[in-house]
Amino acid sequence: MEKEIVTLKEKLNVVGKPKRRVDAKEKVIGKALYVDDLRFPGMLYGKVKRSIYPRARIRVIDTSKAKALKGVVAVLTAKDIPGKNMVPIIVEDMPLLAEREVRYIGEALALVAASSKRTAEEALKLIKVDYEPLTPVTSPIDALKNTSPKIYGENNIVISYKLRKGDVESGFREADVIIEREYRTGYQEHVYLEPQGIIAVPGPNGSMVIYGSLQCPHYVQKAVSYVTGIGMNKVRVVQVETGGGFGGKEDVPSWVAGYTAVLAYRTNKPVKLIYDREEDILSTSKRHPAIIKYRTGAKKTGELTAVEVKYILDAGAYATLSIPVLWRGTVHAVGPYKCPNIKVDSLAVATNKVPCGAFRGFGTPQVIFAHESQMDLLAEEIGMDPIDLRLKNALEEGDQTATGQVLRESVGLKETIRRAAELSNWHRKRREYSLLKGVKRRGIGISTVFYGVSLGAAGKHLDKAASLVHVFPDGSVVVFQSLTEIGQGQRTVIAQIASESLGVKFEDVYVQQADTSIVPDSGPTVASRGTLMPGMAVIDACKRIKKRLAAVAAEMLNTTPENLVFENGEVYNVYKPGKGMLFKEVVKEAYNRRVNLGAEGWFEAPFTSFNPETGQGEPYFVYSYATHIAEVEVDVETGKVDVLKVTAVHDSGKIINPATASGQVEGGILQGLGYALMEELQEKDGYILNPNLTDYLIPTSMDAPEIEVSFVEARYSKGPFGAKGIGEPSIMPTAAAILNAVSHAIGVRVFSLPATPEKIYWTIKGSGRYT
Amino acid sequence: MGEIIEFTVNGLKRRIEVEPNELLINVIRGKLGLTGTKYGCGIGECGSCTVLIDGEPALSCLTLAIEVDGREIVTIEGIAENELNHIQEAFLDQGAVQCGFCTPGMIIMAKYLLNKKRNPTEKEIKEHIKGNLCRCTGYINIIKAIKEAAEKMQNSNVKAISKEL
Numbered sequence A: 001m002e003k004e005i006v007t008l009k010e011k012l013n014v015v016g017k018p019k020r021r022v023d024a025k026e027k028v029i030g031k032a033l034y035v036d037d038l039r040f041p042g043m044l045y046g047k048v049k050r051s052i053y054p055r056a057r058i059r060v061i062d063t064s065k066a067k068a069l070k071g072v073v074a075v076l077t078a079k080d081i082p083g084k085n086m087v088p089i090i091v092e093d094m095p096l097l098a099e100r101e102v103r104y105i106g107e108a109l110a111l112v113a114a115s116s117k118r119t120a121e122e123a124l125k126l127i128k129v130d131y132e133p134l135t136p137v138t139s140p141i142d143a144l145k146n147t148s149p150k151i152y153g154e155n156n157i158v159i160s161y162k163l164r165k166g167d168v169e170s171g172f173r174e175a176d177v178i179i180e181r182e183y184r185t186g187y188q189e190h191v192y193l194e195p196q197g198i199i200a201v202p203g204p205n206g207s208m209v210i211y212g213s214l215q216c217p218h219y220v221q222k223a224v225s226y227v228t229g230i231g232m233n234k235v236r237v238v239q240v241e242t243g244g245g246f247g248g249k250e251d252v253p254s255w256v257a258g259y260t261a262v263l264a265y266r267t268n269k270p271v272k273l274i275y276d277r278e279e280d281i282l283s284t285s286k287r288h289p290a291i292i293k294y295r296t297g298a299k300k301t302g303e304l305t306a307v308e309v310k311y312i313l314d315a316g317a318y319a320t321l322s323i324p325v326l327w328r329g330t331v332h333a334v335g336p337y338k339c340p341n342i343k344v345d346s347l348a349v350a351t352n353k354v355p356c357g358a359f360r361g362f363g364t365p366q367v368i369f370a371h372e373s374q375m376d377l378l379a380e381e382i383g384m385d386p387i388d389l390r391l392k393n394a395l396e397e398g399d400q401t402a403t404g405q406v407l408r409e410s411v412g413l414k415e416t417i418r419r420a421a422e423l424s425n426w427h428r429k430r431r432e433y434s435l436l437k438g439v440k441r442r443g444i445g446i447s448t449v450f451y452g453v454s455l456g457a458a459g460k461h462l463d464k465a466a467s468l469v470h471v472f473p474d475g476s477v478v479v480f481q482s483l484t485e486i487g488q489g490q491r492t493v494i495a496q497i498a499s500e501s502l503g504v505k506f507e508d509v510y511v512q513q514a515d516t517s518i519v520p521d522s523g524p525t526v527a528s529r530g531t532l533m534p535g536m537a538v539i540d541a542c543k544r545i546k547k548r549l550a551a552v553a554a555e556m557l558n559t560t561p562e563n564l565v566f567e568n569g570e571v572y573n574v575y576k577p578g579k580g581m582l583f584k585e586v587v588k589e590a591y592n593r594r595v596n597l598g599a600e601g602w603f604e605a606p607f608t609s610f611n612p613e614t615g616q617g618e619p620y621f622v623y624s625y626a627t628h629i630a631e632v633e634v635d636v637e638t639g640k641v642d643v644l645k646v647t648a649v650h651d652s653g654k655i656i657n658p659a660t661a662s663g664q665v666e667g668g669i670l671q672g673l674g675y676a677l678m679e680e681l682q683e684k685d686g687y688i689l690n691p692n693l694t695d696y697l698i699p700t701s702m703d704a705p706e707i708e709v710s711f712v713e714a715r716y717s718k719g720p721f722g723a724k725g726i727g728e729p730s731i732m733p734t735a736a737a738i739l740n741a742v743s744h745a746i747g748v749r750v751f752s753l754p755a756t757p758e759k760i761y762w763t764i765k766g767s768g769r770y771t
Numbered sequence B: 001m002g003e004i005i006e007f008t009v010n011g012l013k014r015r016i017e018v019e020p021n022e023l024l025i026n027v028i029r030g031k032l033g034l035t036g037t038k039y040g041c042g043i044g045e046c047g048s049c050t051v052l053i054d055g056e057p058a059l060s061c062l063t064l065a066i067e068v069d070g071r072e073i074v075t076i077e078g079i080a081e082n083e084l085n086h087i088q089e090a091f092l093d094q095g096a097v098q099c100g101f102c103t104p105g106m107i108i109m110a111k112y113l114l115n116k117k118r119n120p121t122e123k124e125i126k127e128h129i130k131g132n133l134c135r136c137t138g139y140i141n142i143i144k145a146i147k148e149a150a151e152k153m154q155n156s157n158v159k160a161i162s163k164e165l
Helices: A002-008 A024-028 A064-068 A117-126 A168-174 A217-228 A252-267 A277-283 A322-331 A364-382 A386-393 A413-423 A426-434 A457-462 A490-502 A532-557 A583-592 A658-677 A734-746 A757-767 B024-031 B086-093 B103-116 B122-128 B140-164
Strands: A044-050 A056-062 A072-076 A108-114 A128-133 A157-165 A177-185 A197-202 A208-212 A235-239 A271-274 A290-298 A304-316 A342-350 A440-452 A464-471 A477-481 A509-511 A564-567 A570-573 A598-604 A623-635 A641-651 A706-711 B003-009 B012-018 B050-053 B056-059 B072-074
Touching: A024 B086, A024 B103, A044 A117, A044 A252, A044 A277, A056 A108, A064 A072, A064 A117, A072 A117, A072 A252, A108 A117, A108 A252, A157 A322, A168 A290, A168 A304, A177 A364, A197 A252, A208 A217, A208 A252, A217 A235, A217 A252, A252 A271, A290 A364, A304 A322, A304 A364, A322 A342, A322 A364, A322 A457, A364 A386, A364 A440, A364 A734, A386 A413, A386 A440, A413 A426, A413 A440, A413 A623, A413 A641, A413 A706, A426 A440, A426 A623, A426 A734, A440 A734, A464 A490, A464 A532, A477 A490, A477 A532, A490 A509, A490 A532, A532 A564, A532 A570, A532 A583, A532 A598, A570 A583, A623 A734, A641 A658, A641 A734, A658 A706, A658 A734, A658 B140, A734 A757, B012 B024, B050 B103, B056 B103, B086 B103, B086 B140, B103 B122, B103 B140, B122 B140
Parallel strands: A044 A271, A208 A235, A304 A342, A477 A509, A641 A706, B003 B072
Antiparallel strands: A044 A108, A056 A128, A072 A108, A157 A342, A177 A290, A197 A208, A197 A271, A290 A304, A440 A623, A464 A477, A464 A598, A564 A570, A623 A641, B003 B012, B050 B056, B050 B072
16 A cells, blocks of 8 residues: 555546635635634623732732622633643743732633623622832843842743854954844734633533634643633633634634633533733743844855854743743754854843744744844855855755754755746846835845744654544545644645545545644644644545545455555556546445444654753744745835735645645745834833734735745655645745845845834934935 | 714614714614624724715714614615525635625725726726725725726626617
């Protein structure tokens, strides 16, 4: 069978085709059910009372008036939590409800369940909290000072990493040119269009079902079990249609579900808890603000000789996902380049602000902005074209990454650079735009990235996936797996993989939404692992079923299993095409013979390693690569930037569905454009000043540039049909490419994100140009 | 106390008691169970709750229910008749749907635009949907879908007319 799949199935019928999304029809007719669309008999509405101070001691929480309000069923504080008052993320430092101290504005203090949402809101106002305000620490630089109040552990450092390769000092001595700069990046808010929401439904025998808008059902299952004390075997998490995630529904639903489950447990009623937009922006995770100090040494001919990076993340009040975010950022800090001498030190520092967490890119867009700005500064310094400089240093097969990992296969990086240059007419435009005069200047800029697919060595214990596939007597197929569809097209891609693997028609495969009671723990839907990991598990299950069917079909067709081809709902002898049978005829016969046509599939991530002392090892089992080239027009009198075009070339291995993959890239580019130019969450003394979509701007249709997407498909031998991952690489290069284009246009550089018109205006003013 | 209002929703006459301060979105989603209209921000910033009132787009999260007394409302559930209409088909064709949360509002806006204008330019489409936020698609395929729908509608009009002739 192994041989058959490899040799006879080179021709793909479903994989690689732009199949229509399996979930789209329900969405265009308004029938797709999101969590707020569900109702249960006797359902109550939950609300969360939140801290109004960034740091304060809690003297008393008086809930008596709220409890007395008509329609209020429960008002709960920390002491009412039936299980542990702890949200299990990576480390256990964050209580579900603050008990003695609050550490950020928006931290949860008390919960209300009432017969209506309005009553629950009224009740919140009646909860009186007596605070003793304390001096907050709101900047990571302040937090690192000896004099700073200690708000996290002994030194306010949540986690730190280092990476050492070669000898960085001798590398700088060898350099002809050294570029040293500091970069800063701000928050980025996810703005999934659907706010956070969960419904918890208590069931018989002390069980509980959770329906929710979420990325990681197995995380939520664990969290609900923790806070309610209910065994994991009685907690069932069902993901319902989810209106976007982008990392924002990775860990946050664990505590949203925690609140809801505790209310449901105490009231013994279904409880629905849906966040308001303002509440969502104030209290949920975001992309970490960062400070990056970067020093690059290179030869006059362009070869990098040394890179030294200090990377500081503003973690917020609790660790949540800062640990893996910083780890990924550290491993990716040098970019997709060869360099013999490297020193990276990174820190995530606690502050009295909302905890930052996962956002598409996961700690890399910040360092990419730095390393890609550095590359352009270097190119300028030595008088080299930015493309040539990147090609000179870009990783290829056989090269070593910053962690000493030798790349053995599937390295399409250089081809992404070359193709992007060609598709964008880089050389001509670079030359022509440089000559422009007047108020409107144009620029073209590049950024190049690599991205370690899946969880890597830091999350290897979680990095596996399961599937369950059933073939029914009518020949139709159901696939269960527990990574989630959050808009990216995951269910469609999994249906394509199952359809191709079994040789059935795409329309005959149905992929169920994730349910923890059906599929073994498959880890989170993060890290661009939604195709590769469950895809391999689905192939595994399909192979088992196909082997059993092949035994039956071989007898029916009077041949041996090796000669059989399963294709498009038919089964035939490869030497007698056109004389086969329908797949469902074989299935029918298999049922008559009592053959088991259900199978479980399993996949464990390939080898990874990481030495915490040196930062050396093989942190990821494979990498995706991407190059974006952005063209901009800048009004030098106002600082306003129009992005005209982005050319995006991605190597994500075999593309299972070019339509959904392009959709990922286009969406990622617009999020990256927002990060580059406009998305600015304003924070002062721990208060977020613009928790709404009028003052926190995300790109609209008017900001959408022309986008040209192209794929380099350097196949990965251990991925499904050679696929790697696309979700996160799609946003990663964009902001840096745009900033490099802006710099090309105006001749001066902006060193912090977002590059708002005001910032660009003042940068131009400060440079003394155009006066 | 509540007031009785009468209005048409997706072609059906409705008679409902509403509070004076009750918002249309709550009536549509809660009392009528038409959950296709989405609640994304509650303050008119995102466009997810867009419906047509007497053929004009309106944000149902900023509209009082009593204002629609005697008027005609179309929600996403009222767009398809027996089968998908051209706009919905084009959204499927062009991959204009990802998470789907903005989709109902986008389709309502597209319907309004194409009712007004048979052959809008790309710039007009962009201008028209700028109040409807989408965080997944980058708008690219939504714009393409509306264009495709316009073209299909024109073609089918031409076919219908030539049949009559």
